Amino acid sequence: MIILLLGVIYSCIGFVHAQVGIRTSSPMGVFHVDGAKDNPTGGLPDASQVSNDVIVNKTTGFIGVGVSAPKVKLDMRSAGPENSLGLSTTTMSAVEAGAGAVRYDAVNIPVGPKIEVSDGVVWHKAYIAPQKAVIVARKVTGQSIVQGTATNITNWNVVRDMSNSFDGASGIFTAPRNGTYTFLFTFNFTGAVINDGSRVESQFYNTTTSTVLASVYKTFGQSMTGTADDANATRSTQAGGSSTVTLTLTAGTKVVTRLWHNLISSGSVPLRVTTNSTDPTNPDDGFNNLTIIEH
Structure with a gap:
């Protein structure tokens, strides 16, 4: 009886210090489950093999899910791509x-x-702030605006687009989410003999619904067409300006900037665009710009 009792006590002590391995003969912790049964029979598994294992550290008791040496009580930062944590609801206060x-x-x-x-x-x-839209674009390619026709401003050089919501080629901005957006647009035409009392209108146009969401216009009242006030001289002048509008947009709304003018009686007037976009000192650089900021 004494020998049997000592044997039971020895077995219990050995069990206390044992490591339990399921589907593995070489457990790396006090408890180790090799989910895919892909660990080597000898030596340590690599990061890919450990990524499907569950290991309880024998010193700290920390649990590693796909992690051989967990640093916190539950560590899921494995080499595998499936590291999400599933949570559900509770009615507890x-x-x-x-x-x-x-x-x-x-x-x-x-x-x-x-x-x-x-x-x-x-x-x-818990709130995670989204990456807000910030667009900075400039015109470095020529474009002519036909008299009396609202024309989309296209082929922008995109300097900054933090939300990937602006298509420089088409000039279309797509609102990434419901919110408030401010558009700042500056423009300048090349010299032309403009009509007295002419107008340039900046339009912010919804391409989906074909509606003008906002428009800003500037008039040019000085006659440069050879009147007595101008010493009977016909001179060209440059029309330009800036427009700032703030719009409340729903996610997915597409907005393009357009220009309309009646500066001349017929034909078109080109925008004043640099011929050398790599030279910031070029006198024709920086006149046509677009900035969009999400609030």
């Missing part, structure tokens, strides 16, 4: 769940999918 609890919620106000964190008193919606 923030007090019951305790500070630091996290839940997925799509029912409570505001209704809709969201992650919430308890501070021990209330659930707070």
Whole structure:
């Protein structure tokens, strides 16, 4: 009986210090599951083989999901691509769940999918700020605007587009989300003999609904067509200006900047564009620009 009892005690002590391996003969922790059963029979598995394992560290008790040496109580930062964490909802109050609890919620106000964190008193919606749209573009290729025809300004040189929401070739901006956007547009034409009382109109045009969302115009009242006020001399002048509008847009709304003018009686007037876009000191550089900012 004494020998049998000693044997049982020895077995229990050995079990306490044992490492348990499931589908692996070489456990790397106090508990090790080789999910795909792809670990080597001898030696250590590589990062790809560990990526489908679950390991409990024998010293800290930390759990590694696809991680051989977990650094926190639950470490999922494996070499594999499937490292998402699945959460579900709970009807527990923030007090019951305790500070630091996290839940997925799509029912409570505001209704809709969201992650919430308890501070021990209330659930707070976790908010991640999106990358706001900031567009900076300039014209470095020539374009003529036909008299009396609203013309889309195209072929922009995109200097900055943090949200990939502006197509420089077509000049179309697509609102990435519901929100408020400010458009700043500057323009300048080459010299021409312009009509007295002529007008240039900047338009911000919805290409989907074919409607003008906003327009700003500038008039030119000085006659340069050979009147007595100008000493009977016919001279050319440059028409230009700037427009700033703020629009409330829904996600997916497409807006293009257009110009309309009646500066001359017929024909077209070119925009004043540099012939050397690599030279910032060029006197024709920087007159036609577009900036869009999401608030």
